[in-house]
Amino acid sequence: MAKKHSGDAGRVPTIDAAIRESEDRVRRERDKAQRFVQAMDKYLDDLDRVKVSAGRPLEPRRRDSGPFRYLGMTMIEAIETFLDKAGSPQTREQIMDEMRDGGAVLAQKRPEVEVNKSIDYWLLSEAEKRHKYKKRKIKIVPPRLKRFGEKVGRVGWPQDKK
Amino acid sequence: MVKNEKPETLIHLLASYRHAQFPTNQARMRDLAGIATTIQHNCALTVHFADRSLRNLEEDGEEAFTLVALKEEATILKRRCCGLVKRKRRRNLSQEVESLRVQYDNFTGSVKHLFHLLDHGLAGRLDGVL
Numbered sequence: 001m002a003k004k005h006s007g008d009a010g011r012v013p014t015i016d017a018a019i020r021e022s023e024d025r026v027r028r029e030r031d032k033a034q035r036f037v038q039a040m041d042k043y044l045d046d047l048d049r050v051k052v053s054a055g056r057p058l059e060p061r062r063r064d065s066g067p068f069r070y071l072g073m074t075m076i077e078a079i080e081t082f083l084d085k086a087g088s089p090q091t092r093e094q095i096m097d098e099m100r101d102g103g104a105v106l107a108q109k110r111p112e113v114e115v116n117k118s119i120d121y122w123l124l125s126e127a128e129k130r131h132k133y134k135k136r137k138i139k140i141v142p143p144r145l146k147r148f149g150e151k152v153g154r155v156g157w158p159q160d161k162k
Numbered sequence: 163m164v165k166n167e168k169p170e171t172l173i174h175l176l177a178s179y180r181h182a183q184f185p186t187n188q189a190r191m192r193d194l195a196g197i198a199t200t201i202q203h204n205c206a207l208t209v210h211f212a213d214r215s216l217r218n219l220e221e222d223g224e225e226a227f228t229l230v231a232l233k234e235e236a237t238i239l240k241r242r243c244c245g246l247v248k249r250k251r252r253r254n255l256s257q258e259v260e261s262l263r264v265q266y267d268n269f270t271g272s273v274k275h276l277f278h279l280l281d282h283g284l285a286g287r288l289d290g291v292l
Contacts, residue, residue: 027286076224090184106282114272114278121224129222132230138223 010016032104068071070104076144078104080154087159089153092119119145119152168210172281175211179204180290182266189259190249197259198246201266204292205240208273225279232272239269255258 070078082098083090090098096105096115105111122145124132129140146155153161169175182200185193213235219226242265246258270292277285 023286025284029281094176107274107278107285110271110274114275117228117272117275118224121227124227132227133222138219138226142221 017033023153031066034071037068041072042102071104073104075080075099075104075115076122078102079115079118079122079152080144081126083152083154084129091151092116095152097118123147123152167207168214169207170211170214172211172277176277176284176287176291178207181291184259184263184266189255191255194255194259194262195247197262198243198287199209201269202240202243202247205236205243206262206267208236208238212246225276228272228276228279232276235269235272239265 019061070081074083078099081093081096082102082110086094096112099105099115100111105114107114120137122143124143124144126140132141142155144151146157148159148161163226167178169178180200180203182197182204212229215229216226216233242262246262257279270288273292274285277288
């Protein structure tokens with residue numbers, strides 16, 4: 001009687017398995033890169049602190065370009081950084097493109113959801129948030145973004161800012 | 163609905179989700195009931211996780227707000243699926259399936275957003291799970 005082959009013995013890895021393996025490897029590398037950027041930022045912060053204690057003026061950070069310029073930042077920090085750099089209100093599409101380009105969005109499928117949901121949250125007034133939480137007695141965080149017609153800007157900017 | 167599956171952590175929640183396979187061709191009543199049951203299960207898990215996470219909430223934040231909004235979305239979708247599972251006949255089946263697909267798509271988008279906020283690494287693993 002012929003011996004039955006075990007299901008897994010000698011099986012050639014499938015394309016799915018190879019893709020999954022590559023994905024895992026890329027994710028690990030990405031996390032490693034993220035940790036590296038965070039460590040370097042911390043190092044720069046420490047150097048800034050030394051400069052301040054020595055009475056020297058601080059130079060602007062060299063993190064405003066490159067594909068990882070928003071890596072390690074939260075979405076709102078990245079959006080605020082972009083708005084400050086632009087100096088005027090931007091459309092959601094412009095913010096979306098910038099976030100994707102600067103590495104703030106890592107989602108492969110429907111990345112616009114991540115950005116738009118963050119924008120929606122930071123646009124909400126305290127009253128709107130309190131309404132959503134209903135009776136919960138919680139401390140409400142103030143909004144950090146403001147509507148300028150179809151565009152979005154920083155909360156402190158005057159309404160007529162173009 | 164969720165008897166032994168009460169996810170306490172994000173990774174547990176991820177592992178407990180079931181994939182909702184929408185029909186590619188003409189949908190049958192049986193397909194709709196099957197999808198609705200799966201979605202109902204995923205919503206119940208989400209509601210449980212959100213309830214648990216929000217229990218000791220003291221301060222608002224993007225994560226907390228997303229949890230509250232997601233819980234609301236899951237509750238509405240779960241209720242709709244409950245109705246779909248119980249009813250035996252449908253007038254416009256394909257329209258019902260399409261509208262459920264859109265609603266479920268929005269729900270999965272919100273789940274992904276929550277995962278991105280809470281754990282970037284785990285968020286990548288959501289693709290193909292829901």
